[in-house]
Structure formats: structure tokens, C-alpha cells
Amino acid sequence: MQKYKHSVSLDVEKCKGCTTCLKRCPTEAIRIRDAHAKINPARCIDCGECIKVCPHKAKRAVHDTLADMKEYKITVALPAPALYGQFDNLTSIDYVVDGLYKLGFDYVYEVACAAEIVSAYTRTYLSRPDIIKPVISSACPAVVRMINMNFPYLKDHIMPILPPVEVAAKNARDIVRERHPEVDSSDIGIFFISPCPAKVSYVKNGFAGNRNNIDRVISVRDVYFELLDVMSRTENPTESAKSGMIGIGWASTGGESSAVFNDKYLAADGIENCVRVLEQIENEGFSGLEFIELNACNGGCVGGAMTVTNAYIAQARLNSLKRYLPVSPNRPDTSEIPDFMFTDENVVYDTTEPLSDDRATAMRMMGDIERITKTLPGIDCGSCGAPTCMAFAEDIVKNETNADECTIIMRELFHESLDLRKAVSEKLAGSTNSTNKNNAAK
Ligand code: SF4
Ligand code: SF4
Structure with a gap:
């Protein structure tokens, strides 16, 4: 495996x-x-x-760097829309796209353009009568992995259409191969500029299946600092940005959902909120909802761990940038969804971590975990090195830690032993005093 x-x-x-x-x-x-x-x-x-x-x-x-560009004859940058929200006083996306060319990329294909294509096909997909609803967006890999790990019954709800970054990479490679038939495909380096580590893992683990077209993943943060210098020296950027309001909207929570043009949707962000929504769908369903957008980061991709700017400030900047853009200039013919837009069915995250491969042993261990948990203080303080008392009990049962790591219990035992010592001392002192008195009386 x-x-x-x-x-x-x-x-x-x-x-x-x-x-x-x-x-x-x-x-x-x-x-x-x-x-x-x-x-x-x-x-x-x-x-x-x-x-x-x-x-x-x-x-x-851990991610790749801009220095890796020298390993390819032709390089393509795929900027995530969250990149545009990092810059203060940005009046046009052209400055960013133009700056990427100046950093040495031969081509730029905006992920926001691909997001508009995905939104258009999502609308077609949602109109099909044979699908399981609510459909859960597959754009946040952390959420998809969470579903695979903890909500296996919801797997069939995950949108089977490729996420925008994968569509962007495929389209970019097709364009470069058409323009440069003399260049071997392995000499074309497709660089995704990612806002978060979950998307790095998505690429590095080849979750797009055999069709993975992304070669390197670099961080929004690294590119931001390089671009600052280049952009500050640019007065009139070439008009090269091609994305519209819908594509840029994907950078923050609610953008993907609103592009579905269907008000039966729910958009949530922050991993704890995502978990609550998933629990509710798993336990009670969500009648009436057709589409669910979940983003692990607060604010959406603009809140990713590889960005620079506060998520809500970035969101406000994107809102003002969007105002002057066309709605969706990248619209495919959506009468039919092409086969290449669908994910490989056999692509799954390996997430199993059973207590034991033997069912009877696993059941016994579960019983032990419950029993030990009841004996623990139940305050989930973390001082034992586990996040909760139940997790600590599980670690004990799996022989990964010892019960004496619980500082609360150890403190209680310590006080009990002090009390005992005190009681013994007092008793001893009492009997010594009475012996002394008796001796004195003699
Ligand atoms: S908080 Fe850190 S360790 Fe936990 S799942 Fe997220 S990335 Fe992994
Ligand atoms: S234990 Fe504290 S210092 Fe260590 S990685 Fe976690 S937050 Fe950082």
C-alpha cells in the first residue's frame, strides 16, 4: 500500500x-x-x-519552491484565487498575473478560470435526477479526507467532478503541448500556487488518479514576497487576467455555493463547524438542501495556513476586486459533462486505523477504553499528552502510554499519600505522647 x-x-x-x-x-x-x-x-x-x-x-x-522552475524547459503558474486577496491596494488582477510572467513563468493559467468551468458543470450535475443529495463539494481536500476518515457513509455525497486546480492543470498542459509539440511533456512544469497544506497533500498523493497534471506545489506566501518587489516596479501591467467574479469568489466561503445559482445550499467554514454539519447530515440528513460547501479554514481558502493576510481582510479585498470583473467569462458548453471532468472512481484515501484486525480483540479493547475512561477525571485537560480523557484511555489500551501520565490522578494519589503519612504521623505522635505521659506518671 x-x-x-x-x-x-x-x-x-x-x-x-x-x-x-x-x-x-x-x-x-x-x-x-x-x-x-x-x-x-x-x-x-x-x-x-x-x-x-x-x-x-x-x-x-513542506512544499516546493520557485527555484524548482529551473528543472523544466517550460513552466506554467496556476495561481489560486486566494493569491489575489493578499495584496493591499490592488486595483487589478493583471498586476499579479503580469508579475508571475516577470518571475519567469512562461504561461499563467488562473485556477479561478477553471473554477468557473467547474461551477458551470456543477449546475449541470445538480440538475441530474440520478444523484445523491445533498452533494458535498470536493474542493477542500481536508474536508474530503475528514469524510473518508470519520464519515464513511457520506462518501457517496462527495462531488465527483474534478476540483478547479486539477481542471486548470489539465487545460494548461493541453495548451502548452499544442503550442510546443517539440517539447516533451516531462519538460513542462506545472506549478500550483497553493494557499494551504491540504492541497499540497492532495497533489503529492496523486488524488487525481493517473491524470495528475500538477508537477510542483509552491506556497502563496513564498510567491507573495517575490511578487511584491516585481509588482511595485510595474506601472502598466499587460492585460492578461482572464477570470471573472465567479472564479475569484471561490477563494472565500460562499463563493462556490453562490455560483451554483440554487438557493438550496449551505456554506460553512472552520473545521469544527464542518464536522458539526457532517455529523448532522450523517445523523439526521438535511432535507431540502442540494449543495453543501465546506471549507476547513475560517473564511475559506483565503484563510489557508500558507497565506499571508488575515482571511477577512483578504476577503474584503477580493470583494472590491470582483466589482469590476465580468461575471463568468469562462463558460463551457454544459449540455453534457465530458468524461475527463469526473474523478477516477478508484481514488480513495487510505484512512483505516483499526484498534485490532481481529474483531473480537477490537471489541474487547473498546470495552477497556470505555471502562478506563470512566475512571479518569473527565476534564480533557491535555496534561497527559492526549487531547481528551477518552483518547488517553485509548492510548493506554494500545500500550502507547501509561496511566501514570495523568497528572490529575497522580496529584490525587500524591495528596492521598500525604494525608496518609500525616494521619500515620499524627497517630504515631499521639501514641508517643500518651506513652510519654504514662511514663511521666509512673
Ligand atoms: S491540526 Fe495539524 S496534526 Fe491535526 S489534522 Fe490538522 S494538520 Fe494534522
Ligand atoms: S506542543 Fe506547542 S510548541 Fe509544540 S508544536 Fe504544538 S503548539 Fe507548537
Whole structure:
């Protein structure tokens, strides 16, 4: 089985074991062991929440760099729409696209253009009578991985149409191959400028199946700092941006849903809210809803861990940029959805982490976890190195930790032993005094 490649990693030297990340991880993937955080790769969904909250900058996203451009004869930049929201006083997207050319890219294909194509096909898809509703957007890979891990019954609700970045990469490669038939496909480097580590993992693990057209993933943050300098020297950029309001709208929560032109939708952001929505759909369904957009990051992709600007400031900037754009200049013929727009059916995330492969043993272990949990304080303080008392009980049953790591219980035992010692001392002192009195009376 192919090993999952994570993009979130820990710098052990910087980690103070403070437990901040432990408490915010939505999948309970983090433990504190030997005074440092440790990420369980089977549980991590690369949402980047721990990168955002670590006060010591000990967590980071691993991604490619602009220097990798020299490995290709022709390079293409795929800027995520969130990139445009990073710049203050930006009056036109042309400055950003023009700046990417000046950084050395031979072509730029905006992911926002592909987002408009995906929105158009989504409208067609939602009109089909044979689909399971509500349809859940597949655009946020952290949410899709969360569904695969914790909500397997909702898998069939996930939109089977390729996400915009994949469509952008395919279209970009087709264009370059047509213009440069003399260049081998392996010499064309498609660089996705990503706002978050979840999308890095999406690419690095080949979740688009055999048709993966993205070669490198670089961060919005890195490109932002390079672009600042180039853009500050540009007075009249060439008019090269091709995206419209709908495409740019995908950068923040609600943008994808509003492009569906159907008011039976729900849009939520922040991983905790996403989990609540998924729980509700799994438990009670959501009658009347046709489309659900969930973004792991607050504010949507503009809130990704590889961006620079506050999500809500970026969102406000995008709103003012959108005002002067056409609605959707990238509209395909949507009478039929072409086959290449669908994901491979056999692409699945490997997320299983059973207690035991043996069913009877797993059941016994579950019973032990419940029993031990009842004996724990139930305050989920994290001082044992696990996020909750139940997670701690599970770690004990799996022999990954010892019960004496619970500082609350150890403190109680310590006080009990002090009380006992005090009682024994008092008793001993009492009997010594009465012996002394008796001796004195003699
Ligand atoms: S937040 Fe997590 S990674 Fe950062 S110092 Fe605290 S324990 Fe370590
Ligand atoms: S990236 Fe998300 S899921 Fe992974 S360890 Fe960090 S907070 Fe947990």
C-alpha cells in the first residue's frame, strides 16, 4: 500500500510541548510525548490548523519552491484565487498575473478560470435526477479526507467532478503541448500556487488518479514576497487576467455555493463547524438542501495556513476586486459533462486505523477504553499528552502510554499519600505522647 505523504511537519527543536496544537487538532492526531508534539500520520488530514495556532512556529508546511522552475524547459503558474486577496491596494488582477510572467513563468493559467468551468458543470450535475443529495463539494481536500476518515457513509455525497486546480492543470498542459509539440511533456512544469497544506497533500498523493497534471506545489506566501518587489516596479501591467467574479469568489466561503445559482445550499467554514454539519447530515440528513460547501479554514481558502493576510481582510479585498470583473467569462458548453471532468472512481484515501484486525480483540479493547475512561477525571485537560480523557484511555489500551501520565490522578494519589503519612504521623505522635505521659506518671 502506498504510504500517505503529509505536508505538515514538526520542527522538534522549536516545539515546547505546550499542548496548544493538541487541543486544536480536529482529528486528535497529535500527542505530546517526551515533552514534544508528535503527529499520528494515519489521523492527520493536513488541515494546517496546528501551523496556524502554534505560538512557537514549530509546525510548518513542506512544499516546493520557485527555484524548482529551473528543472523544466517550460513552466506554467496556476495561481489560486486566494493569491489575489493578499495584496493591499490592488486595483487589478493583471498586476499579479503580469508579475508571475516577470518571475519567469512562461504561461499563467488562473485556477479561478477553471473554477468557473467547474461551477458551470456543477449546475449541470445538480440538475441530474440520478444523484445523491445533498452533494458535498470536493474542493477542500481536508474536508474530503475528514469524510473518508470519520464519515464513511457520506462518501457517496462527495462531488465527483474534478476540483478547479486539477481542471486548470489539465487545460494548461493541453495548451502548452499544442503550442510546443517539440517539447516533451516531462519538460513542462506545472506549478500550483497553493494557499494551504491540504492541497499540497492532495497533489503529492496523486488524488487525481493517473491524470495528475500538477508537477510542483509552491506556497502563496513564498510567491507573495517575490511578487511584491516585481509588482511595485510595474506601472502598466499587460492585460492578461482572464477570470471573472465567479472564479475569484471561490477563494472565500460562499463563493462556490453562490455560483451554483440554487438557493438550496449551505456554506460553512472552520473545521469544527464542518464536522458539526457532517455529523448532522450523517445523523439526521438535511432535507431540502442540494449543495453543501465546506471549507476547513475560517473564511475559506483565503484563510489557508500558507497565506499571508488575515482571511477577512483578504476577503474584503477580493470583494472590491470582483466589482469590476465580468461575471463568468469562462463558460463551457454544459449540455453534457465530458468524461475527463469526473474523478477516477478508484481514488480513495487510505484512512483505516483499526484498534485490532481481529474483531473480537477490537471489541474487547473498546470495552477497556470505555471502562478506563470512566475512571479518569473527565476534564480533557491535555496534561497527559492526549487531547481528551477518552483518547488517553485509548492510548493506554494500545500500550502507547501509561496511566501514570495523568497528572490529575497522580496529584490525587500524591495528596492521598500525604494525608496518609500525616494521619500515620499524627497517630504515631499521639501514641508517643500518651506513652510519654504514662511514663511521666509512673
Ligand atoms: S503548539 Fe504544538 S508544536 Fe507548537 S510548541 Fe506547542 S506542543 Fe509544540
Ligand atoms: S494538520 Fe490538522 S489534522 Fe494534522 S496534526 Fe495539524 S491540526 Fe491535526
